[in-house]
Amino acid sequence: MRIGILGTGNMADALGTQWIRAGHQVMFGGRSPDRARALGRRAGGAAGTLADAVAFGPVILLALPFDAVAGVLTELGARDGTLGDRLLIDCTNAVGPGFVLTTAGGPGAARTIADVTGARVVKAFNHLPDAVWRLTPPAFADGPVAVPLCGDDEEALTTVATLVRDLGCVPLTAGGLDRAAYLEATTAFLIGLWHSGHDPRTLLPPVEAATA
Template identity: 80%
Template sequence: MRIGIIGTGNMAEALGGRWAAAGHHVLFGGRSAERARALADRTGRRAGTIREAAAYGDATLLALPYDAVAGVLTALGAADGALRGRLLVDCTNAVGPGFRLTTGAGPGAARTIADLTGARVVKAFNHLPDSVWRLDPPAFADGPVAVPLCGDDAGALETVGTLVRDLGCVPLPVGGLDRAAYLEATTAFLIGLWHTGHDPRTLLPPFEAVTA
């Protein structure tokens, strides 16, 4: 599969590097051409512009700080259809001070990106940090990591499900893009717990206890 990646940070390197190792053709495009080239050199793949990454292949991963997304997409010409109909994987987290969503009471990040671009957006990979995605595979005592997927396009969900499996993880479709806001809020809550030294697993009983 051919995957364009908009971004040159930790998530871009973790996911793009793992997909490259799995045999996918990856092109990195970032705001810094130098960083894009360095990342491509480290992963043995290609570097290009943000515009090239947006148009490359079968899917594009949006791996930017959320506060940079609107500016980058506007410069790309998203409102003029540069990403219309493209499969865009959104792994952003709009989390600000106090581990609160910066999207406030408005639409969530994924919905905002979909409305701005007209892309077939799938929310995925945002619920865990890059350190987990670098693992080969991301699996622990209870088995491989499940990756929640939110999207409205069946074909897009199927494609992203393949990318999930290629990491050694399990795709977990959890509903349409309207559900992405819940995933984003849950992630903000989890980040707050992790950063204050709490283990979220202590909040939950064994699965059998709630399904008996």
């Protein structure tokens, strides 16, 4: 699979490197050619501009700070259909100081990105930090990590589920793109707990008890 990655930060590095190891062709695109080339050399992938990454393949990973997304999409000419035929994986988190959503009171991040680009957006990989995605595989005592997927396009969901399995994880279809806002809010809540030193798993009973 050919995957263009928008961004050269930690999430781009972690996911891109794992997909290259799984046999996919990856191009890292960034505003800094030097950073993109350095990441490409380190991960074993190609490197180019943001526009190069979009043109590289039918699957795009949006791995940028959310506050940079609007500017990048404008730069790419998102409204002229440049991204309209792409599968766009959104792993961004619109989380500001105090671990609150900066999109509160409006559409969620994934819905906003879908509306602006017309792309087939799937929200995925945003619920955990890059350190987890660097594990080979991302698995703990309870088994492989589950990755929630939210999207409206069945073919896109199937493709992203394949990329999840290629990491050694388990895809968990969690509903349409309207559910992505709940995943984004849950992630903000989890980030706050982790930074406070709490283990969110202690909040949850076994599924049998929760559904009894």
